[in-house]
Amino acid sequence: MEIFKEISPLKAFLRDVRKAGKTIGLVPTMGALHRGHLSLISASKAANDVTVSTVFVNPTQFNNPADLLNYPRTLDKDTEMLKEVRCDVLFAPETNEIYPTTSTIKLDFGHLDKVMEGKFRPGHFSGVGLVVSKLFHIVEPDNAYFGQKDWQQFAVITRLVEELNFPLKLHSIPTLREPDGLALSSRNLRLSSSQRKLATVFYRALQFAQQALQQKGDIKRVKTQVAELVAREDGVKLEYFEIADSKNLNVLENVDKANQPILCIAGFVGEVRLIDNMFLYNTNE
Numbered sequence: 001m002e003i004f005k006e007i008s009p010l011k012a013f014l015r016d017v018r019k020a021g022k023t024i025g026l027v028p029t030m031g032a033l034h035r036g037h038l039s040l041i042s043a044s045k046a047a048n049d050v051t052v053s054t055v056f057v058n059p060t061q062f063n064n065p066a067d068l069l070n071y072p073r074t075l076d077k078d079t080e081m082l083k084e085v086r087c088d089v090l091f092a093p094e095t096n097e098i099y100p101t102t103s104t105i106k107l108d109f110g111h112l113d114k115v116m117e118g119k120f121r122p123g124h125f126s127g128v129g130l131v132v133s134k135l136f137h138i139v140e141p142d143n144a145y146f147g148q149k150d151w152q153q154f155a156v157i158t159r160l161v162e163e164l165n166f167p168l169k170l171h172s173i174p175t176l177r178e179p180d181g182l183a184l185s186s187r188n189l190r191l192s193s194s195q196r197k198l199a200t201v202f203y204r205a206l207q208f209a210q211q212a213l214q215q216k217g218d219i220k221r222v223k224t225q226v227a228e229l230v231a232r233e234d235g236v237k238l239e240y241f242e243i244a245d246s247k248n249l250n251v252l253e254n255v256d257k258a259n260q261p262i263l264c265i266a267g268f269v270g271e272v273r274l275i276d277n278m279f280l281y282n283t284n285e
């Protein structure tokens with residue numbers, strides 16, 4: 001695996017890759033890799049000649065300084081994992097390589113960054129859009145891969161690619177789960193073993209809501225029931241549970257299959273903030 005910490009040697013390497021007529025897949029990450037990230041790498045490897053993974057904890061997308069400070073950093077382990085799955089290139093820059101000066105650019109995605117995560121993490125999607133734009137410019141991939149767990153992020157990046165004419169194709173890869181349903185997340189590393197058990201409540205809530213709504217349950221009532229279900233777990237705090245149109249993220253008040261509704265949930269287990277989501281209907285139906 002080729003490892004780069006600086007932009008210009010990486011760009012020179014990728015120039016040769018492109019000259020040889022090879023395609024490039026990009027898997028951007030913030031490290032603390034788990035099987036979910038590896039599934040993005042394997043999707044990229046299956047469809048591209050060269051896969052580039054990036055490990056960069058992006059400061060501009062953290063609205064909470066404590067969250068940035070506590071975000072797990074495990075670069076040596078990440079490097080070993082990427083070697084094992086035969087990722088071709090790792091780009092792991094220091095902060096000043098990506099932000100040599102304090103960035104002043106702010107991105108506004110309209111409604112897409114005002115609901116759900118956007119409401120609770122002001123500025124988060126501006127930072128995501130900024131770093132992802134930089135990575136797209138640096139790597140110039142043919143394809144880029146993101147996890148479905150961050151569905152709102154995927155909607156924002158889809159808009160970014162459309163509006164800024166990035167010549168690449170985006171792919172959302174289904175969330176991987178632990179056997180008890182907990183969505184794989186780098187943040188799970190921060191949970192104690194008792195918190196780890198409590199954290200499954202978000203998956204249980206999504207499953208309950210999916211079933212209830214498929215059986216024609218009323219959204220308002222289901223929202224109350226989800227809030228009650230989460231409130232029963234000591235040490236867990238619900239931030240939001242919404243049913244949204246998966247394309248434009250409009251929050252829905254009535255279930256209509258045509259909107260391809262997605263159920264989105266977020267909350268805290270102790271100090272650790274987790275998110276999860278689930279399509280209301282199997283999207284292949």
Ligand code: PAF
Nearest residue numbers: 028029030058128131150
């Ligand atoms: O999903 C993530 O890990 C991050 O938001 C991303 C896309 C790597 C940008 O920092």
